[in-house]
Amino acid sequence: xxxxxxxxxxxxxxxxxxxxxxxxxxxxxxxxxxxxxxxxxxxxxxxxxxxxxxxxxxxxxxxxxxxxxxxxxxxxxxxxxxxxxxxxxxxxxxxxxxxxxxxxxxxxxxxxxxxxxxxxxxxxxxxxxxxxxxxxxxxxxxxxxxxxxxxxxxxxxxxxxxxxxxxxxxxxxxxxxxxxxxxxxxxxxxxxxxxxxxxxxxxxxxxxxxxxxxxxxxxxxxxxxxxxxxxxxxxxxxxxxxxx
Numbered sequence: 001x002x003x004x005x006x007x008x009x010x011x012x013x014x015x016x017x018x019x020x021x022x023x024x025x026x027x028x029x030x031x032x033x034x035x036x037x038x039x040x041x042x043x044x045x046x047x048x049x050x051x052x053x054x055x056x057x058x059x060x061x062x063x064x065x066x067x068x069x070x071x072x073x074x075x076x077x078x079x080x081x082x083x084x085x086x087x088x089x090x091x092x093x094x095x096x097x098x099x100x101x102x103x104x105x106x107x108x109x110x111x112x113x114x115x116x117x118x119x120x121x122x123x124x125x126x127x128x129x130x131x132x133x134x135x136x137x138x139x140x141x142x143x144x145x146x147x148x149x150x151x152x153x154x155x156x157x158x159x160x161x162x163x164x165x166x167x168x169x170x171x172x173x174x175x176x177x178x179x180x181x182x183x184x185x186x187x188x189x190x191x192x193x194x195x196x197x198x199x200x201x202x203x204x205x206x207x208x209x210x211x212x213x214x215x216x217x218x219x220x221x222x223x224x225x226x227x228x229x230x231x232x233x234x235x236x237x238x239x240x241x242x243x244x
Contacts, residue, residue, distance in 0.1 A: 012079045020072035021197040025205035027065050033058035036212055038219035047239040049231030051223050056093055056144040056172050070100040072196045073170050084140040090155045093144035112155040124158055135163035143171040146193055149180035156191045169193040
């Protein structure tokens, strides 16, 4: 692909992210799929105290938003000239959006578990027969959220492990953390991730809609730059796991 085509694609992808991302951000605040609380941080599963909480499952309540997400994913495939053989979703939140997209594109769909089943056939990938190889098949992976990129990368590697080519991972939202970009660069063969809603567009929309003020905007920008120490520096220490 020539340099001009690459630059043209970047512009078109940015337009999709701006148009659909703004729409999703507005809906996310209305549906409370994204909550911003710099003054009263959420405790994530890791125990870190964070000023943002994302739950894209709330989009499932809206047929319009489910359709918009699928439409944005389709437009990205068109810009990139992708012709996947199958659509894959990450378990569990990526599954419904992968299914919607697969229906629209009339393609087979599968999903990747976070870990193998502990019983039965002990499958890690559902939607194909056990021991199936997908050598040379192009798989488009659908994720709901990319934070550090760990779960997405595990899914990519699981698919690559059975011979599939996974050039792209699409997601609904990303925090835009440097650790995610660094982690994706470690994948070989390479896989690029693209999110409909970016963190910057989310912040811009939050400010424009009056969900946050200037001081909150600054705190949320500071968190993105140093997420693992943001809470400690502000008197919100990491919560240690409780022994059962």
